[in-house]
Every structure is written in structure tokens, then in C-alpha cells.
Amino acid sequence: MYQRDEVLPNYLEADQLAAETSRPVPRARLGRRAVVGLWALRVLVVILSAMVVYVFVSQLGP
Amino acid sequence: MTPPPGQESALALPAPGLRHEDEDRSADRSRVHRARQGRRRWLLLWLLVGPGILAMLGENDGPSMISYATTGATYGLGTFLPFTVLTFAMAIVCQEMVMRIGAVTHRGYGQLVLERFGRVWGWFNAGDLVLTNLVTLVAEFVAIRVGLAYFHMSAGLAAALGIVLVVCTISGGRYWRWERIVLGLAAFNGLFLLAALLSHPRWSAVGHAFITASPLPHGSLNMLLLLVASTVGATVTPWMIFFQQSASADKGLTPDDLSHGRWDTIVGGALAALFGCGAMIAGAVLATHGGASIQGLAGAGFPAALARSSGGTVATLFALGLIESGAVAILTISASTGYAAAECIGAPHSMNYSARSAVVFYGVNVGAAAIAAAIILIPGAPLLSIALNANVLATVLLPVALVFVIMLVNDRQLMGSFVNGRRHNVVAVLIAAFVGLSGAAYAIDAFLRTAHVI
Numbered sequence: 218m219y220q221r222d223e224v225l226p227n228y229l230e231a232d233q234l235a236a237e238t239s240r241p242v243p244r245a246r247l248g249r250r251a252v253v254g255l256w257a258l259r260v261l262v263v264i265l266s267a268m269v270v271y272v273f274v275s276q277l278g279p
Numbered sequence: 280m281t282p283p284p285g286q287e288s289a290l291a292l293p294a295p296g297l298r299h300e301d302e303d304r305s306a307d308r309s310r311v312h313r314a315r316q317g318r319r320r321w322l323l324l325w326l327l328v329g330p331g332i333l334a335m336l337g338e339n340d341g342p343s344m345i346s347y348a349t350t351g352a353t354y355g356l357g358t359f360l361p362f363t364v365l366t367f368a369m370a371i372v373c374q375e376m377v378m379r380i381g382a383v384t385h386r387g388y389g390q391l392v393l394e395r396f397g398r399v400w401g402w403f404n405a406g407d408l409v410l411t412n413l414v415t416l417v418a419e420f421v422a423i424r425v426g427l428a429y430f431h432m433s434a435g436l437a438a439a440l441g442i443v444l445v446v447c448t449i450s451g452g453r454y455w456r457w458e459r460i461v462l463g464l465a466a467f468n469g470l471f472l473l474a475a476l477l478s479h480p481r482w483s484a485v486g487h488a489f490i491t492a493s494p495l496p497h498g499s500l501n502m503l504l505l506l507v508a509s510t511v512g513a514t515v516t517p518w519m520i521f522f523q524q525s526a527s528a529d530k531g532l533t534p535d536d537l538s539h540g541r542w543d544t545i546v547g548g549a550l551a552a553l554f555g556c557g558a559m560i561a562g563a564v565l566a567t568h569g570g571a572s573i574q575g576l577a578g579a580g581f582p583a584a585l586a587r588s589s590g591g592t593v594a595t596l597f598a599l600g601l602i603e604s605g606a607v608a609i610l611t612i613s614a615s616t617g618y619a620a621a622e623c624i625g626a627p628h629s630m631n632y633s634a635r636s637a638v639v640f641y642g643v644n645v646g647a648a649a650i651a652a653a654i655i656l657i658p659g660a661p662l663l664s665i666a667l668n669a670n671v672l673a674t675v676l677l678p679v680a681l682v683f684v685i686m687l688v689n690d691r692q693l694m695g696s697f698v699n700g701r702r703h704n705v706v707a708v709l710i711a712a713f714v715g716l717s718g719a720a721y722a723i724d725a726f727l728r729t730a731h732v733i
Contacts, residue, residue: 227297228308230533233385235298238528239625241394242386242693245686258679259403265675265719268726273668275729277661 303631304531307455311536327539328546329458330381330526333611334374334519335367335547336465339554340608341422341601342415342669344471346509347555348562348581348597354496355566356480359510360488360556366514367552369710371544373681376688376699376707377520378540381527383697388524390622392683395690404683405623407676408517409647411669412616415518416651418669419612421662422605424655429582429598438652440602441609445648448610449641454529454630457614465607468550470600472557477596478564478589485560501724505671508721511714512670514551517680522615525622529629534697561597564588609648617644675718681711 231237247255297305307326314323350359377388384391389408393401424437448460487493496503523544532540565584582601586594614630617640621628626639634641654660685707688699699707727733 227301228305228312229301229531230385233304233531233533235300235629238385242384242391243395244397245395245690245692247396255400255682258682261719262407262676262679265722266672268722269668269672269675272722272725272729273664276664 299633299636300627300629300631303453303455304529304629308531311531315535324539324542327530327532327536328543329462329530330523330532331374331378331540331543331545332547332550333458333461333465333526333607334523335370335544335551336468336554337461337522337608337611338370338514338516338519339468339471339551339604340415340419340612341425341605342418342509342666343514343555344558344601344604345422345425345581345666346506346670347558348565350506350510351559351562352565352584353498353502353506355494356484356488356560356563357494358488358492358496359506360485360559361492362507363510363514363555363559364489364552366511367548367555369511369713370514370519370551371548372703372706372710373515373684374519374523374544374548375541376684377524378527378532378544379537379697380684380687380694381524382532382537382540383534383695384693385528385533386524387528387618387622387628388521388680388684388687389619390628391524391687391693393623395687395693396683400683401623404517404680405619407679408521408619409616411516411673411676412518412612412647413651414665414672415516415669416609416612416647417654417662418666419605419608420651420655421666422601423609424662425581426598426601426605429594434655438656441606441648441652442645444606445610445613445645449614449630449644450634452631452633454526457630458526458530461607461610464603464610467603468554468600468607469557470596470603471554471561474585474589474593474596474600475557475560478561478585478593480560480563501721501728504717504721504724508674508717509670511717512672512674512677514555515677515681515710515714516670516673517677518612518615518673520680520684521619522611525615525618525628529618529631537697558597558600561585561589561593609651613644613648616647617641671718671721674714675722677718678711678715681707681714685711 311323311326314326347363380391381387389401389405392404420437420441423441424434427433427437448457451457527540565588582594582598585597618628620643621637621640624639627637628640629637632640655662685704688694689704691698
């Protein structure tokens with residue numbers, strides 16, 4: 218953090234300052250259902266992405 | 280976390296311990312404050328627009344415009360014209376939410392997911408973004424290359440142009456300067472509308488398509504699913520979510536600015552829909568000419584095909600439009616990659632920093648563009664396939680990002696009274712489900728066909 222000699226006016230909100238936004242927000246508590254849902258979606262997306270990549274690679278063939 | 284609207288907390292109070300980033304942002308906010316106090320509405324709007332228009336016009340990128348024109352050339356004017364407008368309405372709903380999260384929390388999407396839901400989800404999201412951004416950036420360089428090839432210029436020039444643009448625009452060390460330069464470039468996305476007007480379309484057919492959403496598309500199911508998935512992927516993508524939230528925070532938006540942020544997003548979406556429809560209408564001229572000549576994309580197929588059917592002026596405008604759309608998207612997508620990477624490792628991530636103070640942010644910004652530029656210089660690289668698959672991959676990966684957006688925007692601890700209403704949530708969930716189904720339908724159908732199962 219560097220300081221200037223003169224005092225500058227601040228037009229930022231208190232929680233907008235870089236020192237404040239670099240402080241982490243508290244961790245959310247996810248329920249079991251939410252965690253299972255997120256993992257199911259993640260696995261599905263990985264499988265679908267693999268399918269798209271497979272199709273893409275197949276299109277490269279002669 | 281933030282005061283209620285109308286109560287700006289720390290206006291014009293002396294603040295001895297500001298970082299350089301704060302000083303620059305505070306200087307920008309002082310102009311917003313003066314415009315608001317002087318009730319200068321148009322100046323206030325001018326000062327506060329930016330992230331929404333850039334996200335929307337940035338997504339009217341090379342592969343998107345090629346996708347719209349391909350749809351027009353394949354199916355003519357019909358269902359896809361109003362469908363494109365519908366997808367932009369969906370994009371406005373999604374982007375308004377991320378703008379709101381950025382303005383209320385003053386944090387980027389990558390940082391917020393990482394801090395709120397843990398490193399695993401934060402890195403998964405960042406990984407998805409980097410993957411889709413790299414593929415999309417390659418496609419943007421392909422678009423510039425296609426545009427330049429029409430003027431008989433080389434791939435090397437396309438690569439150099441993209442890199443020089445990225446380096447020049449970020450070298451100012453100010454978010455405001457970067458935003459205004461990219462906004463100026465993005466205005467040239469209107470070239471696609473001009474190309475459509477000069478291609479003399481049958482306006483009765485355009486009106487009929489908008490009013491009746493017909494004729495319905497014909498042809499193979501797989502091609503139809505590909506065009507639906509790529510049209511969705513041409514309007515709502517993971518990088519837009521990262522970009523608009525981070526840019527809103529970097530610009531210094533606050534809850535007082537939400538209505539202007541909404542107008543920024545709506546105007547951006549409306550312009551992007553207008554210009555996207557322009558590309559589709561210009562491409563539709565080729566539908567009556569068989570559309571066959573567009574296949575030579577790597578050899579500047581589209582502009583050359585348009586030159587034969589609509590004349591040299593339309594082709595030149597289309598080629599220039601491709602160069603512009605690729606260039607703007609390179610700037611915004613590489614910026615979103617820089618924001619995401621720096622936010623995830625907790626490094627400084629603001630355009631208000633100098634290059635020396637934010638090495639990771641600027642390094643990833645330039646590095647992502649440089650890797651994509653290098654790929655288009657590889658002899659025999661499958662550029663056409665990359666360009667066509669970039670939007671589909673984005674569509675497949677988007678639902679996860681949308682789910683986290685919906686979770687964040689409903690988080691009362693973060694958003695306070697700015698959480699979504701029930702109706703807003705129903706629309707957001709329907710959009711996420713539609714995007715997920717579009718991507719899944721194409722991926723499964725294409726995979727089963729390629730594996731000769733069906």
C-alpha cells in the first residue's frame with residue numbers, strides 16, 4: 218500500500234476499497250442435497266464435454 | 280455489506296491510505312458523483328455504461344457472426360431470426376444478475392465462487408473458463424484471418440494484429456481508458472447491419488419470420504441441434520459472466536448504479552441482437568444460391584461467397600465486420616481470462632494497476648491471446664472445426680456457471696435486499712435448464728452418430 222503526501226478525497230464506498238475487497242467473504246454452508254446436485258452437474262458436464270471433444274477429434278480424420 | 284441505495288457511504292471524505300487502484304477508481308467515481316449531483320442524466324449514463332455493452336458486443340464475436348450467417352445461409356429467414364432475439368433476451372437476464380452481484384459485492388465472479396464455495400468449485404469454474412476461452416480465442420483469430428484473407432493479407436498479420444491490440448489497450452494502466460477504446464472498436468459491429476441493409480433482403484420475409492417464427496427449419500436433426508446449440512452459445516457464455524461481474528467491480532459500480540447497469544446491459548443486448556440478425560439476414564442471401572461456397576471458411580469463404588451473390592461492398596463490410604468482431608472479442612475474452620486467473624490465486628486484478636503491479640493479471644491477458652495466435656499459425660491446424668465447435672463447448676459448460684450465478688444472486692448474506700425475486704428466479708432456472716438441454720441434446724446426438732450407434 219502506498220501513500221501520497223497529500224490527503225485525497227475518497228469517492229468510494231467503504232467496502233469498495235481494495236484492502237476490503239481482498240478480504241475473503243465467509244464460506245457458505247451448503248446442504249447435502251446442494252453438494253450432491255453440484256457434483257452430479259459437474260460429472261454430467263465433464264461427460265458431455267468429452268463427447269463434444271470426441272466428435273471434434275473424429276471430424277479431423279481423413 | 281453495502282449501504283442501502285441512495286446513501287453513498289464515504290463521499291469526498293479524506294482517505295489517507297488509498298492504494299493506487301483505489302485512487303484511479305475514486306477519480307472515476309468523482310465524475311459520477313458530480314454528474315449525479317448536477318442531475319446531468321446523459322453524462323451519468325455515458326459514465327456508467329460499458330461492461331454490459333462490451334460483454335454483449337464482445338459475444339457478437341467471429342464464430343458467433345459466422346454461426347448466424349451460416350444459419351441464414353442454411354435455413355434462410357425463418358424461425359432462427361426470432362430465436363436469436365430470444366437468446367439475447369436470455370443473455371440480458373443472466374448478465375443483469377452478474378452486473379448486480381459485481382456492483383453489490385465489488386468482487387469478481389471467480390473470486391466470489393472461490394471464497395464462498397471453496398477452492399474446488401473455484402478452480403473448476405476457472406478451468407472451464409480457461410478451456411473455453413482458449414478455444415474461443417483461436418476462433419477469434421480465425422475470424423480476423425478470414426476477414427484479412429479477403430483483402431489478400433496473411434495469417435501472420437492476423438496474429439500480430441490481435442497481439443498488438445491486446446498489448447496497446449492494456450498498456451494505459453486505467454480501466455476507464457481500456458473500456459472506452461474497446462467500446463469505440465465495438466461500435467463497428469454495426470457493419471453487419473449495414474451489410475444486411477445493402478444485401479437488399481426481402482423485408483416482407485424478415486417481417487414474416489419475426490411475426491410467425493416460420494418457416495420452420497428443415498434438414499437433419501444433428502445439423503439443427505448444432506445450430507441451436509451454437510446459437511445459444513453465441514449469446515450466453517461463461518466468459519461473459521466472468522467479464523461483466525469483474526468489469527462492473529473494476530469500474531466501481533455500486534448499488535446506486537444498478538438502474539444504469541441494467542440499461543447498459545439491455546442496450547448492449549439490443550444492439551447485439553440487431554447486429555446478429557444483420558449477419559443472419561446478410562447470410563440468408565446465400566440460401567438462394569445453395570450456400571455451398573461458404574464451406575471454404577479457411578479460405579475466406581463467406582466474404583467471397585457474398586461478393587458473388589450481393590456484390591463487393593457487402594462482402595467488404597462483412598470481411599471488415601469479421602475483423603472487428605474478432606478483435607473486440609480477443610480484447611474482452613483475454614481480459615476475462617486475466618481477471619479469472621488473478622482472482623483465483625488472489626493476485627491484483629484491475630486495469631487500474633500498472634503492468635508491474637499486476638503481473639499475473641496482465642501476463643495471463645497477453646499470454647492467452649499469444650497462445651491462440653500461435654495456434655492459427657500452425658500449418659494444417661483444423662481452424663474450421665475449432666471455430667464451429669467453440670460455441671458448442673461454451674454451451675455445454677455454461678450450466679455450471681449459471682447455477683453458481685443463481686446461488687450467488689440469492690445469497691442474502693452477500694446481496695442483502697438485492698437478491699432475486701421469485702419470478703426472476705423462475706426465469707433464471709428455466710434459462711439454465713434450456714441452455715443445459717440444448718448443449719446436452721447436441722453432444723449426445725453427435726456422439727451417438729459419430730460412434731455409429733444411431
